[in-house]
Structures are given as C-alpha cells and as structure tokens.
Amino acid sequence: MDVFVVEHPLARARLTTMRDARTDSAAFRSALHELTLMLVYEATREAQVRTEKVHTPVAMATGYRLANPPLLVPVLRAGLGMADQAHLLIPEAQMGFVGLARNEETLRPTPYLESLPESLEGRAVLVLDPMLATGGSMEHTIRLLADRGATDITAVCALAAPEGVEHLRRSGLPLRVVTASIDQRLNDSGYIVPGLGDAGDRQYGPA
Ligand code: URA
Numbered sequence: 001m002d003v004f005v006v007e008h009p010l011a012r013a014r015l016t017t018m019r020d021a022r023t024d025s026a027a028f029r030s031a032l033h034e035l036t037l038m039l040v041y042e043a044t045r046e047a048q049v050r051t052e053k054v055h056t057p058v059a060m061a062t063g064y065r066l067a068n069p070p071l072l073v074p075v076l077r078a079g080l081g082m083a084d085q086a087h088l089l090i091p092e093a094q095m096g097f098v099g100l101a102r103n104e105e106t107l108r109p110t111p112y113l114e115s116l117p118e119s120l121e122g123r124a125v126l127v128l129d130p131m132l133a134t135g136g137s138m139e140h141t142i143r144l145l146a147d148r149g150a151t152d153i154t155a156v157c158a159l160a161a162p163e164g165v166e167h168l169r170r171s172g173l174p175l176r177v178v179t180a181s182i183d184q185r186l187n188d189s190g191y192i193v194p195g196l197g198d199a200g201d202r203q204y205g206p207a
Contacts, residue, residue, distance in 0.1 A: 036085040070124040078199040082128040121149035132160035135167030
C-alpha cells in the first residue's frame with residue numbers, strides 16, 4: 001500500500017492552523033478547506049486523461065480532460081468539511097456518502113448511512129476523511145467500496161496515525177493513502193497525538 005505525505009509548506013501551514021487549539025471553528029473549517037484542495041490535487045496527480053483538440057483564439061491546441069472522474073466519498077460527519085472543496089477541484093465528479101459514528105467505548109465504527117452507486121467497477125474513488133486514527137472506519141468504508149468492485153481507491157486524510165496506516169496495510173485492501181502528516185501515535189482514547197482533537201467537533205461543535 002502506497003502512502004504519500006504531502007509536505008508542501010502551504011499544506012504544513014494549514015495543518016498547523018488546524019492543530020492549534022486556539023483556532024476557532026470558522027478558521028478551522030477554512031484551513032481544512034484549503035488543505036483539502038492541496039491533498040486532492042496531489043491525490044489526482046496520476047489521474048488518467050484523454051486528449052481532445054480545442055481551438056484557442058489563436059490556433060488549434062491539444063487539450064486534456066479527466067478520462068475517469070473519481071467518485072468522491074466523504075465519510076460523515078468530519079469528512080463533510082472536505083466534500084465541497086474536492087468537488088470544486090473536480091466538478092465532473094459524482095459523490096457518494098458513508099456515515100459512521102465511532103463507539104467511544106469499543107472505538108469501532110457504527111454505520112448509519114450508506115449511499116453509493118451499485119457498481120464501482122472501473123471507477124476511481126477518493127474517500128475523504130480528515131482523520132485516519134485506528135483505521136477501523138476507513139477499513140469499513142474501503143470494504144464497502146471494494147465489495148462494489150472498486151480497485152482504484154485513495155484515502156485522502158489531513159492526518160494519519162501510524163497504527164491506522166498499519167491497520168490498512170495489514171487489511172490487504174486495494175488502496176493508497178494521501179495525507180499531510182503521519183503523527184506520533186494514538187492515545188488510549190483513540191485520539192491522534194499530537195493530532196488536532198476531534199475533527200468533527202472542531203468543525204461543527206460537540207456532537
Ligand atoms: N477522530 C478525530 O476526530 N480525532 C482523532 O484524533 C481521532 C479520530
């Protein structure tokens with residue numbers, strides 16, 4: 001499983017704003033929006049294109065269009081804050097939704113929404129979730145996608161924990177991870193350290 005860490009200075013600066021406990025919800029959401037643009041930009045670097053001829057006001061030119069626009073899948077609730085920006089960059093994309101709540105005792109994902117196309121064969125998929133912590137929610141989501149035939153799946157995350165990356169690696173599922181940082185570890189409550197706290201609460205207030 002490939003893991004790509006976006007170490008661009010602008011990405012680091014936005015992530016720092018998100019980490020800072022003094023950042024209020026509005027500024028946190030803005031920083032996540034801006035970081036999402038950078039992560040999705042990198043995540044689609046290898047996207048297949050088809051060529052087409054276009055007339056500029058001056059001459060004929062070879063143009064490029066996405067050959068296989070990805071399905072965007074925000075994982076609710078925290079992934080909602082990445083959905084619009086990913087769509088802004090890829091307006092041709094369709095969007096599916098997965099809703100998972102985390103059981104705070106077992107730390108296991110509890111599904112409450114699954115709105116995805118029946119077949120994903122031949123479709124690229126970008127899963128949007130700011131936090132890759134234990135990897136349980138991401139594994140659950142990737143399995144839903146793989147069961148529908150997806151084989152080209154990218155998890156786009158602001159932050160990842162080494163435990164979550166390892167969990168996904170061991171799952172053997174067909175995916176790669178694009179993130180702005182792999183942090184130190186998970187704490188006993190399943191939070192990423194140093195992390196940024198609860199990404200849902202930081203965007204929308206406590207649930
Ligand atoms: N989910 C979050 O929002 N934050 C963490 O640190 C871990 C999981």
